[in-house]
Amino acid sequence: MTRQRRSAPASAVIIAVGSELLTPHKVDTNSLYLTEQLDRMGVAVRRKLVTGDDAGEIGAAVRQALRPGELIFLTGGLGPTDDDRTRETVAGVLGLPLAEDPAIVADIRARFAARGLEMPDLNRRQALVPAGAGVLANRRGTAPGLWIDHEQAVVVLLPGPPRELRPMFEQQVAARLAGRSGVSGIHRRVLRIAGRAESAVEAVAYPIYSRWQTSEPVMETTVLSTLGQIELHLSTRAPSSEEAERRLDTATAELAAVLGRDLFSSDGSSLEAVVGALLLRHGLRVALAESCTGGLVTSRLTDVPGSSAYVRAAWVAYSNHAKVAGLGVDADLLEANGAVSEAVAEAMAQGARSRAGVDVGLGVTGVAGPGGGSADKPVGTVWVALAGPGSARRARRLQLPGERDRVKFQASQAALDMLRRALLRL
Amino acid sequence: MTRQRRSAPASAVIIAVGSELLTPHKVDTNSLYLTEQLDRMGVAVRRKLVTGDDAGEIGAAVRQALRPGELIFLTGGLGPTDDDRTRETVAGVLGLPLAEDPAIVADIRARFAARGLEMPDLNRRQALVPAGAGVLANRRGTAPGLWIDHEQAVVVLLPGPPRELRPMFEQQVAARLAGRSGVSGIHRRVLRIAGRAESAVEAVAYPIYSRWQTSEPVMETTVLSTLGQIELHLSTRAPSSEEAERRLDTATAELAAVLGRDLFSSDGSSLEAVVGALLLRHGLRVALAESCTGGLVTSRLTDVPGSSAYVRAAWVAYSNHAKVAGLGVDADLLEANGAVSEAVAEAMAQGARSRAGVDVGLGVTGVAGPGGGSADKPVGTVWVALAGPGSARRARRLQLPGERDRVKFQASQAALDMLRRALLRL
Numbered sequence: 115m116t117r118q119r120r121s122a123p124a125s126a127v128i129i130a131v132g133s134e135l136l137t138p139h140k141v142d143t144n145s146l147y148l149t150e151q152l153d154r155m156g157v158a159v160r161r162k163l164v165t166g167d168d169a170g171e172i173g174a175a176v177r178q179a180l181r182p183g184e185l186i187f188l189t190g191g192l193g194p195t196d197d198d199r200t201r202e203t204v205a206g207v208l209g210l211p212l213a214e215d216p217a218i219v220a221d222i223r224a225r226f227a228a229r230g231l232e233m234p235d236l237n238r239r240q241a242l243v244p245a246g247a248g249v250l251a252n253r254r255g256t257a258p259g260l261w262i263d264h265e266q267a268v269v270v271l272l273p274g275p276p277r278e279l280r281p282m283f284e285q286q287v288a289a290r291l292a293g294r295s296g297v298s299g300i301h302r303r304v305l306r307i308a309g310r311a312e313s314a315v316e317a318v319a320y321p322i323y324s325r326w327q328t329s330e331p332v333m334e335t336t337v338l339s340t341l342g343q344i345e346l347h348l349s350t351r352a353p354s355s356e357e358a359e360r361r362l363d364t365a366t367a368e369l370a371a372v373l374g375r376d377l378f379s380s381d382g383s384s385l386e387a388v389v390g391a392l393l394l395r396h397g398l399r400v401a402l403a404e405s406c407t408g409g410l411v412t413s414r415l416t417d418v419p420g421s422s423a424y425v426r427a428a429w430v431a432y433s434n435h436a437k438v439a440g441l442g443v444d445a446d447l448l449e450a451n452g453a454v455s456e457a458v459a460e461a462m463a464q465g466a467r468s469r470a471g472v473d474v475g476l477g478v479t480g481v482a483g484p485g486g487g488s489a490d491k492p493v494g495t496v497w498v499a500l501a502g503p504g505s506a507r508r509a510r511r512l513q514l515p516g517e518r519d520r521v522k523f524q525a526s527q528a529a530l531d532m533l534r535r536a537l538l539r540l
Numbered sequence: 541m542t543r544q545r546r547s548a549p550a551s552a553v554i555i556a557v558g559s560e561l562l563t564p565h566k567v568d569t570n571s572l573y574l575t576e577q578l579d580r581m582g583v584a585v586r587r588k589l590v591t592g593d594d595a596g597e598i599g600a601a602v603r604q605a606l607r608p609g610e611l612i613f614l615t616g617g618l619g620p621t622d623d624d625r626t627r628e629t630v631a632g633v634l635g636l637p638l639a640e641d642p643a644i645v646a647d648i649r650a651r652f653a654a655r656g657l658e659m660p661d662l663n664r665r666q667a668l669v670p671a672g673a674g675v676l677a678n679r680r681g682t683a684p685g686l687w688i689d690h691e692q693a694v695v696v697l698l699p700g701p702p703r704e705l706r707p708m709f710e711q712q713v714a715a716r717l718a719g720r721s722g723v724s725g726i727h728r729r730v731l732r733i734a735g736r737a738e739s740a741v742e743a744v745a746y747p748i749y750s751r752w753q754t755s756e757p758v759m760e761t762t763v764l765s766t767l768g769q770i771e772l773h774l775s776t777r778a779p780s781s782e783e784a785e786r787r788l789d790t791a792t793a794e795l796a797a798v799l800g801r802d803l804f805s806s807d808g809s810s811l812e813a814v815v816g817a818l819l820l821r822h823g824l825r826v827a828l829a830e831s832c833t834g835g836l837v838t839s840r841l842t843d844v845p846g847s848s849a850y851v852r853a854a855w856v857a858y859s860n861h862a863k864v865a866g867l868g869v870d871a872d873l874l875e876a877n878g879a880v881s882e883a884v885a886e887a888m889a890q891g892a893r894s895r896a897g898v899d900v901g902l903g904v905t906g907v908a909g910p911g912g913g914s915a916d917k918p919v920g921t922v923w924v925a926l927a928g929p930g931s932a933r934r935a936r937r938l939q940l941p942g943e944r945d946r947v948k949f950q951a952s953q954a955a956l957d958m959l960r961r962a963l964l965r966l
Binding site: 132133134135136137138139141146147149150153158159160161162163164165166167168171174175178193194195196197228229230231234236237254275277336338347402404407408409410411412413415416417419420421422425426427428429430431432433435436439440469470471482483484485486518519522 | 561562563564565566567572573575576579584585586587588589590591592594597600601604728737738739740742743746750760761762763764765773828830833834835836837838839841842843845846847848851852853854855856857858859861862865866895896897908909910911912939941942943944945946948
């Protein structure tokens with residue numbers, strides 16, 4: 115019954131350019147990102163395409179997408195080399211002459227200079243701008259983006275590398291789009307869950323979220339199973355931002371009540387960031403002893419900015435000698451139990467803790483495969499152990515499915531989750 | 541001068557139908573599968589599209605793809621419900637009347653009966669066949685596929701579920717395609733390069749590969765810049781497999797001659813796998829001392845199956861204490877030079893080598909950011925040092941761009957590449 119300003123929702127076409135995206139193992143992830151961003155603004159993507167680095171194909175895709183009101187995004191093909199054809203082709207299709215922009219040349223030259231290099235002449239191509247186009251500065255690469263108003267449509271050219279495309283969209287394109295009619299907002303939240311299978315999440319979550327599909331405003335829920343964690347994606351399009359955020363808060367609280375400590379994040383944080391924040395809050399420092407994960411747990415923990423405040427040291431003990439000499443694991447204990455055992459995992463955790471002189475030690479040992487398995491310790495057998503904080507001691511045996519890299523990741527996830535749960539008990 | 545049977549190579553367009561494929565987290569995997577299958581038959585996919593369950597969009601996509609000789613694949617939208625529109629839309633675009641095929645109705649009825657169910661009337665839609673179309677039986681679902689010869693093009697409709705689509709392609713579509721002219725095999729090779737910027741690769745590679753575009757058989761080349769390495773993708777479509785492989789061998793040799801040791805892989809191997817193979821070949825073992833990379837170098841090395849044969853131990857020394865106590869770095873040296881210095885990187889490499897009792901030690905220390913930078917050692921400053929094999933000693937200062945995770949990765953790449961080059965000298 116509320117009255118709202120209504121306008122036809124805007125629609126978009128995304129054209130990903132790159133011959134490598136037409137090979138059997140490459141996925142165009144930029145279109146997923148752009149879809150998510152456009153969704154939030156109420157812009158429906160009506161078509162996605164992938165074309166090779168071919169002027170004819172790129173041109174046809176743009177011509178076929180052009181219609182009044184359309185937002186057309188092209189990603190990729192803005193590099194300096196001969197097979198980068200997006201800029202020239204789009205200018206040709208729209209009948210716009212290209213001219214070199216001296217400010218862009220200066221920018222690119224400065225980027226090279228900062229690394230002690232001279233700008234190759236090839237890179238001048240990246241400074242060509244179609245007449246009347248807006249330049250979208252690229253703070254992370256040499257290829258600027260372009261915004262072209264054409265009749266009632268808009269054509270936006272973005273660089274292919276996601277780390278260049280994403281900030282350009284968020285800092286420059288989003289603001290330009292926000293002024294257009296038909297652009298409103300979808301609000302989303304991502305809940306992350308560890309230590310519970312997809313079906314076990316579904317069992318408690320479905321009775322709750324199924325009600326939301328018929329309530330007002332509608333809340334859509336998607337359950338996604340990714341390696342080592344389950345995600346619940348909530349989205350709603352309420353009349354106002356405040357109402358949408360309130361609705362998402364209530365929904366998150368309802369799910370949190372049934373998921374308990376398995377829910378580790380409802381603000382998009384990664385597990386390593388959540389663990390880091392808990393360590394920081396309690397003023398605790400950690401040391402690690404890794405065998406089958408080969409440094410992955412430590413690498414994940416140190417992906418978090420500021421982690422040097424709580425990560426002190428780690429040992430990757432990829433041989434029995436390294437476990438004995440580096441971590442002080444008793445050679446007889448190792449001999450008696452084998453490297454993949456509860457006793458050795460505990461001794462590793464304890465060794466890391468005492469040698470680094472920190473509050474918490476975390477140990478991981480297992481069989482990542484493909485070799486090294488046996489009847490009683492097949493590939494995927496992993497022991498995780500925790501020493502500290504204080505007198506706390508925990509150990510857990512896992513049997514993980516999949517190939518080497520998947521076993522490594524799931525083991526790292528289990529180790530970080532064990533640490534998280536111990537910190538929650540403080 | 542050789543005479544060959546020439547026919548225009550076949551090309552294909554893949555249209556995935558389904559509104560769910562236009563949401564932020566759904567990937568159209570059918571097109572990856574089809575691309576792989578078509579690649580093997582020498583059919584180049586020139587465009588991939590995703591459209592929603594919308595007759596207007598599906599129709600436009602088909603009309604825009606139609607041209608003589610084209611193979612057009614549509615996946616999805618063959619179900620019995622109201623939002624399944626592929627069959628009717630394609631028939632409409634091609635001007636073909638639809639008629640119910642009693643044999644298909646009987647088939648679907650039998651599938652339901654086998655599960656003790658009666659066929660809902662809705663499913664009769666799945667038995668509608670455009671005049672003149674070939675029916676592709678579906679052994680795993682109710683939606684049959686369709687093969688439509690239209691002028692000189694072919695339009696193939698396949699069910700969306702991969703477990704229905706894949707056997708249908710392999711058992712029925714592949715055989716029908718094999719008879720068409722222009723269907724042979726595409727052969728590919730990926731060359732990986734480290735320690736050289738994209739434009740520097742282009743400068744030496746372009747004069748070579750530009751010639752291939754006009755030679756016979758044509759060799760296509762794509763230059764891809766990914767984090768810490770450059771890739772050259774070569775593909776060719778020679779009359780025979782032997783000729784294609786010979787052509788790729790010659791092309792690879794030509795590029796290898798100008799790229800020298802910067803070319804580290806031409807068989808798809810990762811840098812860590814190449815380093816691992818070299819260590820194995822020379823019977824050498826390695827130990828690592830990582831600071832800013834936080835275990836990433838070791839984690840990458842241990843991603844390679846069999847790496848326990850040459851990775852012995854690693855120390856992640858994320859504090860001065862860990863560098864002194866764990867690796868035996870001299871406290872005065874640390875004080876005098878700072879943790880991010882040539883002297884400390886060398887002492888770390890030497891410490892890892894001697895404490896692990898191995899042939900080679902690799903040390904990395906730097907400022908990953910966002911904090912910790914200074915005027916003379918800004919964020920991105922990294923020292924990499926190598927001790928061994930034998931009396932070999934190397935150290936290198938890097939100034940890496942980007943955020944924390946990118947600095948970490950590029951530093952790990954530089955460390956692995958330094959080790960690779962040292963091993964190549966043996």
